[in-house]
Amino acid sequence: MPPTNKPFPHLPLILRYDGPARSGKPPHGDPRTRLAKENRSGHGGGLTNSAANASAAWRLRFEDRERANLPVLPKNVPLVLEVDTSLDLDELRKNFGFELVSEQEDGYVIVASEDLDLSLFLKKLQDFIAQVKGSATVAAIYRLEDDPDQSKRLSRILSERLLSEWPTLAENGDYIVDVGIACSGQIQIPPQPGAPKRNHRWSDMTWAKRQGEHATKMKDWTEQRNAAYMAWQDLADARYNEVSAIVNFYGGSILSQSDKPHTDTALADSFTLRIRLNGKGLRDLVLNYSFIFEVVEPDDVSLPQVLREAVARDKESVTLVPPPPNAPAVCVVDSGLQHEHYLLEPAVDRDAAFCFLPGASPTDVADYVRPGGHGTRVAGAILYGESIPRSGSYELACWLQNARVLDAECRLPDRLFPPALLNELIRRFHEGPRRTRIFNHSITASAACRTRHMSAWAAEIDQLSHLHDVLFVVSSGNLYSSGTAAIPGVRQHLVAGRTHPDYLCEAACRVANPAQSLQALTVGSISYREFEDPDWLSCARQAHHPSAFSRSGLGIWNTIKPEVVEFGGDNLVSRNTPPDVGTPPCGRECYPELVRSTMHSPGPAYERDVAGTSFAAPKVSRIAAHLQDVLPDESCLLYRALIVQSARWPGWTRNATPAEQGNIIRWIGYGVPDIERASSNTEHRTTLVTSGDRTIKARGCHIYQVPIDAEIRRPGSDYDVLVEVTLSYSAEPRRTRRNRRRYLSTWLDWKSSNQGEPLEAFRRRAIKTETEDEGAGAPFAWVVGSSANHGTVRGVSRSAGTVQKDWAIVKSNALPEDFCIAVVGHEGWSKDPDSAATYTLAVSVEMVGKEIPIYERLRVSVDNLRAEVEVETEVEAEIEALG
Numbered sequence: 001m002p003p004t005n006k007p008f009p010h011l012p013l014i015l016r017y018d019g020p021a022r023s024g025k026p027p028h029g030d031p032r033t034r035l036a037k038e039n040r041s042g043h044g045g046g047l048t049n050s051a052a053n054a055s056a057a058w059r060l061r062f063e064d065r066e067r068a069n070l071p072v073l074p075k076n077v078p079l080v081l082e083v084d085t086s087l088d089l090d091e092l093r094k095n096f097g098f099e100l101v102s103e104q105e106d107g108y109v110i111v112a113s114e115d116l117d118l119s120l121f122l123k124k125l126q127d128f129i130a131q132v133k134g135s136a137t138v139a140a141i142y143r144l145e146d147d148p149d150q151s152k153r154l155s156r157i158l159s160e161r162l163l164s165e166w167p168t169l170a171e172n173g174d175y176i177v178d179v180g181i182a183c184s185g186q187i188q189i190p191p192q193p194g195a196p197k198r199n200h201r202w203s204d205m206t207w208a209k210r211q212g213e214h215a216t217k218m219k220d221w222t223e224q225r226n227a228a229y230m231a232w233q234d235l236a237d238a239r240y241n242e243v244s245a246i247v248n249f250y251g252g253s254i255l256s257q258s259d260k261p262h263t264d265t266a267l268a269d270s271f272t273l274r275i276r277l278n279g280k281g282l283r284d285l286v287l288n289y290s291f292i293f294e295v296v297e298p299d300d301v302s303l304p305q306v307l308r309e310a311v312a313r314d315k316e317s318v319t320l321v322p323p324p325p326n327a328p329a330v331c332v333v334d335s336g337l338q339h340e341h342y343l344l345e346p347a348v349d350r351d352a353a354f355c356f357l358p359g360a361s362p363t364d365v366a367d368y369v370r371p372g373g374h375g376t377r378v379a380g381a382i383l384y385g386e387s388i389p390r391s392g393s394y395e396l397a398c399w400l401q402n403a404r405v406l407d408a409e410c411r412l413p414d415r416l417f418p419p420a421l422l423n424e425l426i427r428r429f430h431e432g433p434r435r436t437r438i439f440n441h442s443i444t445a446s447a448a449c450r451t452r453h454m455s456a457w458a459a460e461i462d463q464l465s466h467l468h469d470v471l472f473v474v475s476s477g478n479l480y481s482s483g484t485a486a487i488p489g490v491r492q493h494l495v496a497g498r499t500h501p502d503y504l505c506e507a508a509c510r511v512a513n514p515a516q517s518l519q520a521l522t523v524g525s526i527s528y529r530e531f532e533d534p535d536w537l538s539c540a541r542q543a544h545h546p547s548a549f550s551r552s553g554l555g556i557w558n559t560i561k562p563e564v565v566e567f568g569g570d571n572l573v574s575r576n577t578p579p580d581v582g583t584p585p586c587g588r589e590c591y592p593e594l595v596r597s598t599m600h601s602p603g604p605a606y607e608r609d610v611a612g613t614s615f616a617a618p619k620v621s622r623i624a625a626h627l628q629d630v631l632p633d634e635s636c637l638l639y640r641a642l643i644v645q646s647a648r649w650p651g652w653t654r655n656a657t658p659a660e661q662g663n664i665i666r667w668i669g670y671g672v673p674d675i676e677r678a679s680s681n682t683e684h685r686t687t688l689v690t691s692g693d694r695t696i697k698a699r700g701c702h703i704y705q706v707p708i709d710a711e712i713r714r715p716g717s718d719y720d721v722l723v724e725v726t727l728s729y730s731a732e733p734r735r736t737r738r739n740r741r742r743y744l745s746t747w748l749d750w751k752s753s754n755q756g757e758p759l760e761a762f763r764r765r766a767i768k769t770e771t772e773d774e775g776a777g778a779p780f781a782w783v784v785g786s787s788a789n790h791g792t793v794r795g796v797s798r799s800a801g802t803v804q805k806d807w808a809i810v811k812s813n814a815l816p817e818d819f820c821i822a823v824v825g826h827e828g829w830s831k832d833p834d835s836a837a838t839y840t841l842a843v844s845v846e847m848v849g850k851e852i853p854i855y856e857r858l859r860v861s862v863d864n865l866r867a868e869v870e871v872e873t874e875v876e877a878e879i880e881a882l883g
Contacts, residue, residue, distance in 0.1 A: 637840040704822075
């Protein structure tokens with residue numbers, strides 16, 4: 001890795017405004033709400049009939065269960081409602097006593113009522129008809145679905161595969177499924193009392209009194225919060241026991257459980273169980289337990305492209321220097337490592353190695369995957385990147401920690417439940433002696449991720465990343481060389497007449513679970529080169545095109561996934577008809593050079609003999625480890641921002657049309673990252689970053705200023721300047737919600753000043769959170785844009801994810817004196833006024849043609865601005881003190 005003594009370190013971003021954002025005009029409400037209020041009798045009467053029918057049907061269902069001596073269940077009624085999308089869903093709890101089970105698309109929600117008679121709901125309906133005050137929320141409920149066979153509910157909670165199999169579910173069949181159980185109940189943590197601010201006129205006695213009153217309020221609040229925790233745990237225990245009773249009745253078993261931890265201001269909304277159950281029991285559970293929001297089958301883990309062995313190669317003459325004791329550690333979550341391999345051994349943290357496989361010894365940490373291992377190859381890519389050292393001395397830059405979770409067949413056992421496993425990884429490695437913060441996760445499912453809810457696996461990555469400031473680097477997943485009708489491989493796409501790389505836009509080629517995680521840094525793969533001989537040719541017809549097997553975006557909720565790509569190789573296609581797809585030895589220059597396990601049979605210590613996104617991801621983990629080395633006190637959010645900030649599209653994309661660019665960003669995200677651009681600068685490129693944890697509440701606005709030196713903006717100059725901006729943030733997730741704005745407690749986006757727009761004018765525009773005013777001056781021609789129709793790339797928005805990059809080319813003489821970026825907070829699922837997101841921001845300015853050096857000029861301008869801001873702050877403090 002590059003040395004850490006860089007002459008051009010990143011510069012600080014200067015915060016110029018920290019205050020509230022002002023909402024613009026409220027969005028137009030759904031006209032159906034207005035029409036309902038104008039026709040109270042018709043609207044209320046229709047809902048009354050639907051509610052009465054649902055109540056009667058469920059009463060008969062429970063009576064039938066009792067006569068059949070089936071396990072006793074709480075007499076709750078699940079309902080599928082269509083509601084106004086602007087409705088605060090907590091109103092369903094407050095007004096009707098409904099517990100939100102899950103939020104669906106297009107305004108649909110699944111709720112559960114503890115009252116079999118729906119008495120409160122029916123009373124509110126009558127109040128609405130009679131125009132009684134406090135009943136207006138009824139107008140925002142458009143429909144209560146008539147669902148006697150529960151087909152509508154089932155279509156919203158079962159996976160596609162289970163839904164198709166449901167009519168023919170074998171009563172005695174053996175099924176393993178992951179079941180999501182909503183568990184919010186009617187329990188709420190009250191708002192936390194705000195800390196008092198001292199008035200300069202208060203005496204010490206008055207201030208002490210205010211502090212004492214606040215301490216009393218905090219004590220009462222803490223007791224109420226702890227009581228809410230206990231009530232939630234009682235509810236979770238009760239629901240676990242209810243599910244367990246059904247599972248045990250049918251001779252099944254609960255294999256694993258995953259709970260989401262509470263925070264100071266919010267309770268967990270769900271837990272997930274992995275269960276083994278026969279078909280009859282599964283049908284009973286799903287149809288009759290009201291609090292289920294998701295039932296999916298466990299994912300099969302995708303394997304890399306397998307190749308033949310190469311001829312053995314003698315150990316090279318190279319001296320490997322172990323990492324320094326305090327060097328960063330990367331946890332390799334994989335199939336184990338060959339600890340004794342001479343290319344890995346100096347960097348392996350043997351004491352930390354652990355096997356998580358059920359039934360295996362914790363010390364059985366070797367890589368048994370034939371012929372040349374999987375985790376061993378991944379670990380080598382973390383250490384060496386693109387090429388293995390042949391001779392001389394090589395200093396290893398990070399420690400490798402071995403978390404063996406895949407068996408000898410490179411599969412994740414059904415008994416190893418990913419959310420529970422991830423928590424164990426955090427406990428053992430992040431909370432261990434090295435405080436590991438980077439986790440390489442080259443494990444994904446074999447099929448495209450589901451888009452109904454964030455999966456339990458991906459949501460756990462989001463939760464743990466937010467709570468512990470860790471970074472999961474996840475591969476986007478592989479298409480098999482040849483697959484099935486349900487999961488088509490490369491061969492099936494080609495035979496169907498779909499060409500490469502266009503077929504990567506097919507839904508079946510979407511990133512695989514858990515690569516859709518919003519907090520994970522997802523990595524796809526690109527090819528090295530074009531290849532052709534009399535028998536084979538590469539799928540990629542140009543160098544650096546997307547790999548044939550690399551799963552692509554968009555991700556869940558149209559997020560940009562993968563965010564970056566690295567070199568993972570390519571498939572070759574035979575010239576016969578129909579074609580074969582494989583990785584024959586003749587194309588070895590198309591595959592990455594990787595360390596290779598020598599445990600099983602004679603073979604080389606390293607070789608070009610496999611390909612896959614599994615081997616692209618560790619090259620990004622390598623960059624993350626280097627960033628931790630040079631910026632040890634910064635957050636993983638900044639590491640992620642700098643990696644994405646450093647990424648560039650390859651040269652073949654240069655002349656793409658806007659429509660083609662829309663496909664490119666799906667295939668390769670923001671492009672190929674660069675370790676030098678991520679960690680340092682040059683005379684002609686400068687990156688400015690926020691430092692430390694920055695938090696922002698909903699309806700908050702932070703404005704940062706980048707002063708542009710007059711020489712750079714000189715009127716006579718006409719140079720191309722590349723401006724790049726990346727926002728990286730995290731917030732509390734909630735898995736029962738079904739879009740980005742409800743999935744996160746607080747969500748963020750950013751906007752920029754225009755060319756020639758003064759700071760104060762931009763501040764006034766930036767704090768209007770709901771408007772898209774152009775403002776003074778010409779806007780920057782951002783490539784992606786803040787919405788799907790704003791950038792030059794069509795159909796994609798940078799604001800959909802939690803890492804948001806954009807870039808633009810600007811003429812140097814058109815740059816503003818002060819370029820400003822506003823980070824704006826928006827309300828998500830949390831109604832707590834103190835709910836906040838944590839973020840980092842990076843801004844880069846680069847003289848594309850290197851006509852004039854800019855680093856020193858920008859550094860001096862930043863120092864001058866910082867001094868100016870410090871003086872302004874001192875003056876403001878003096879004025880406030882004077883009253």
